[in-house]
Each structure stands twice: as structure tokens, then as C-alpha cells.
Amino acid sequence: MIGLDAKLNTENYGEILVAELDEDRLDAVIAPDFKKKIQGYIEEGRSFLVIDLSRVDFIDSTGLGSLVACLKIIKRNIDTGENKEIVLCGINQKVMPLFQLTRMDQIFNIRKDRDDALKFFHEK
Amino acid sequence: MKNDAVSKINCFQIELPACLVEARRLSEHIEKCCFELGFDKNETYLIELALFEAINNSIKHACKHNRSRTLKFGIEVKENQVIFTLRDNGISCHDLRPPKPLPLDSLSIEKLPENSFGLNIIHTVMNSVEFTPTRLCNTLVMAKDLPGRDKL
Numbered sequence: 001m002i003g004l005d006a007k008l009n010t011e012n013y014g015e016i017l018v019a020e021l022d023e024d025r026l027d028a029v030i031a032p033d034f035k036k037k038i039q040g041y042i043e044e045g046r047s048f049l050v051i052d053l054s055r056v057d058f059i060d061s062t063g064l065g066s067l068v069a070c071l072k073i074i075k076r077n078i079d080t081g082e083n084k085e086i087v088l089c090g091i092n093q094k095v096m097p098l099f100q101l102t103r104m105d106q107i108f109n110i111r112k113d114r115d116d117a118l119k120f121f122h123e124k
Numbered sequence: 125m126k127n128d129a130v131s132k133i134n135c136f137q138i139e140l141p142a143c144l145v146e147a148r149r150l151s152e153h154i155e156k157c158c159f160e161l162g163f164d165k166n167e168t169y170l171i172e173l174a175l176f177e178a179i180n181n182s183i184k185h186a187c188k189h190n191r192s193r194t195l196k197f198g199i200e201v202k203e204n205q206v207i208f209t210l211r212d213n214g215i216s217c218h219d220l221r222p223p224k225p226l227p228l229d230s231l232s233i234e235k236l237p238e239n240s241f242g243l244n245i246i247h248t249v250m251n252s253v254e255f256t257p258t259r260l261c262n263t264l265v266m267a268k269d270l271p272g273r274d275k276l
Contacts, residue, residue: 002144002189003144004145025148027144027148027176027180028144028176028180028184029144029145029148058151058169058172058173060173060176060177060180060242061173061177061180061239061241061242061245062180062239062242064241065237065238065239065241066238068236068237068238069238071233071236072233072234072236072238075233075234076234094165094166094169095169097166097169097170098173098245101170101244101245101248102241102244102245107233107236
């Protein structure tokens with residue numbers, strides 16, 4: 001066994017899908033399954049995704065890489081004119097240094113919490 | 125820093141199979157040790173992160189997720205530093221120099237890196253990193269200055 005399943009709780013807010021990772025770690029153990037599940041939502045046609053990481057207090061580089069992969073998947077074929085977006089929210093202050101150290105804080109659309117993320121989409 | 129914590133941690137050593145789930149348990153133990161050594165929440169996370177990256181690299185690249193291969197991990201307090209030693213009996217690896225950071229500003233999203241952050245994290249967080257690969261054993265020694273201690 002290499003990895004474990006990633007538990008995700010999903011909730012629909014109109015066109016927006018909120019996927020809350022119900023784990024305390026997003027690491028190499030669950031990152032492949034996490035990526036597969038998020039990819040599944042995108043392939044189902046979800047264009048506006050909020051990934052809620054408020055329950056997560058440890059992210060490693062493989063977990064971060066899976067978030068980058070999800071961003072790349074949703075932004076693929078963006079030149080077709082489709083409006084697609086992933087927003088991250090609820091990032092624990094403890095794990096924020098990982099985003100800063102890798103400069104991924106400049107790449108991702110990061111919002112404080114779920115309400116803030118939903119507000120971003122509603123104001124778009 | 126608590127002196128009793130230093131003496132308790134001084135000789136910590138553990139052997140584990142090359143398995144990521146097992147590595148998670150070790151990661152939790154590292155967090156506890158770092159708190160006891162006086163590192164704050166942020167430093168503790170970064171140390172735990174760097175060590176988990178090192179362990180993950182070892183399991184993935186040297187041991188190829190083969191559980192029959194083993195990792196030996198040790199924590200030792202020496203003067204003003206805590207020394208983390210990781211040994212594996214996996215395939216002798218290439219050197220562990222971190223890749224050059226990519227110019228993110230000029231990269232399209234499609235070209236963003238999804239991996240290779242780990243080595244940069246290890247080298248950024250630790251004060252020194254030394255990797256010695258041999259035919260039978262890869263040894264990675266990482267040192268981190270203890271908090272609130274003047275250099276001796």
C-alpha cells in the first residue's frame with residue numbers, strides 16, 4: 001500500500017462547488033487520491049471550485065504539488081474562453097510558510113475562509 | 125529550552141519500513157520533539173516538513189516504496205544544534221543538491237512545477253545538509269540550530 005484515500009466533503013452553492021478536505025494532513029500519503037477526486041469534479045464539468053483546507057494542519061510538497069496539478073487541470077484549455085477558477089481557503093497560518101517558501105502564494109487565489117471565497121465568485 | 129527534554133531526545137533512534145504511512149507516525153513524533161526542544165509552532169512545522177520531505181524522498185527514490193527496505197532515523201542534540209540523521213538501505217541516489225528555483229513570474233500555469241519542491245525546502249529550513257551515498261547505505265545528516273541558544 002502506498003497511499004490512502006482522501007476524505008472530501010462537498011457542498012454546492014449554485015454553480016460553485018466547495019470541496020472541504022476532511023483530513024488533518026495533505027501529504028504524500030493522500031495527495032494522489034485528493035488530486036484524482038478534484039480532477040473528477042473538473043471532468044464532471046465543475047468550473048468554479050473552492051478547496052477548503054481549514055481542517056488541514058500539515059501540507060507537504062507532494063500535497064502542494066497536487067494543488068498545483070488541480071490548478072493546471074482547471075486552467076487547461078482556458079483559451080477556449082471558458083471561465084474556470086480554483087480558490088483555496090481556510091489555509092492554517094501554520095502551513096502558510098510552505099506557500100511563501102515555494103512562492104505559490106503568488107500563484108494561487110487564496111481567500112481567508114469559505115464565505116470570503118464564495119464572495120469572490122459572486123462578485124466576479 | 126528544557127534541559128530534561130534535551131537529555132530525553134539526545135539519543136532518540138528509530139527504524140521503520142520504507143512506507144509513507146509509517147513515516148506519518150514518525151512525523152508526529154518529530155513535531156513533539158521539536159516542541160520539547162523549544163522550537164515555536166512555525167519552526168516546528170518547517171522542521172517537520174523538511175524531515176518528512178527527506179523521508180519521503182528516501183522511500184520514493186531510494187527504496188522505491190519497497191517495505192522490505194528500511195530507514196533509520198535519529199535525533200541527537202549536540203552543543204547548539206539538533207542533528208537529524210536519516211539512513212536507508214535503498215538504491216544509491218544521485219546527489220541531493222536543490223534544483224534552481226524557477227522564475228515563476230514568467231511561467232505559464234501549464235509549466236508550473238508539481239514536484240521538486242522538497243529539496244529546496246530541506247536546504248532552506250536546515251542550517252546544514254550533508255548527503256553521503258554509498259553502495260550499501262545512503263546517509264543524510266541535517267543540522268538545525270537550537271532556538272534561544274548562543275553559539276558555543
